[in-house]
């Protein structure tokens with residue numbers, strides 16, 4: 001299967017090139033980065049540190065759609081929207097890892113999924129996908145008897161907050177408790193906040209150094225506390241998951257899928 005990487009020169013893009021190269025049955029067929037990037041024209045394999053592979057980084061998805069069976073996109077929300085449109089026009093499945101999409105952009109993704117298969121997950125690690133299952137159980141068991149806080153930490157270059165993963169964790173917990181995350185979320189606290197309201201779900205964000213990605217969901221009662229934590233120490237976990245999703249989605253019918261579908265974990 002021929003795979004195209006969108007955002008090829010980025011932290012995730014380079015790791016994805018390495019992951020595709022290591023995966024039997026998959027071939028790197030295209031590498032796309034932003035117009036104006038100094039890496040356009042480079043050999044994708046050399047850029048990713050795996051040696052020359054003969055695929056040149058280009059700056060336009062339109063130049064390579066015919067050569068690709070499935071694209072993987074880890075870029076920026078606006079770029080992802082452009083790539084989504086190109087994939088829709090060509091009928092090519094798309095795996096999206098980009099976070100920080102607006103509600104309007106998520107609606108556009110849903111609309112495109114009438115015509116093509118899209119996998120969209122804030123976190124492609126198997127460990128985080130398992131944590132989402134555990135969080136659903138924890139929320140249902142501990143219910144309204146606990147205060148729920150979500151703490152996430154990432155590297156200093158990350159441009160969106162809270163992380164897509166933290167928000168996905170919040171959605172799972174809120175759904176399990178019949179709450180609406182839009183109205184019960186509290187983002188950071190400062191000043192005279194007043195006492196905590198039980199029905200809220202709190203989010204705290206740390207941005208520091210080279211932290212790859214850490215998430216803790218705290219269920220705190222009086223006298224005991226349950227914490228579910230995931231710590232990523234390598235981006236290869238995300239890349240391997242996204243590559244697995246690419247192999248899974250090729251040939252699927254139109255629709256939006258996530259890692260629960262890819263790992264067959266959906267109830």
Ligand SMILES: NC(=O)c1ccc[n+]([C@@H]2O[C@H](COP(=O)([O-])OP(=O)(O)OC[C@H]3O[C@@H](n4cnc5c(N)ncnc54)[C@H](O)[C@@H]3O)[C@@H](O)[C@H]2O)c1
Nearest residue numbers: 007009010011012033034075079097098099122123124238
């Ligand atoms: N879902 C997951 O598992 C997961 C894991 C890690 C990162 N992410 C998300 O992936 C995204 C990228 O993260 P990163 O750390 O690799 O960022 P990065 O800034 O290192 O890489 C993004 C790349 O996209 C490129 N780009 C920008 N506009 C483009 C365009 N129009 N066409 C093609 N390429 C374009 C940039 O030049 C850059 O090389 C972020 O939204 C991040 O939150 C998701």
Ligand SMILES: O=C(O)C1=N[C@H](C(=O)O)CCC1
Nearest residue numbers: 099122123158163164165213
């Ligand atoms: O490095 C990033 O950026 C990450 N983004 C995702 C998120 O926002 O949850 C996944 C973890 C790494």
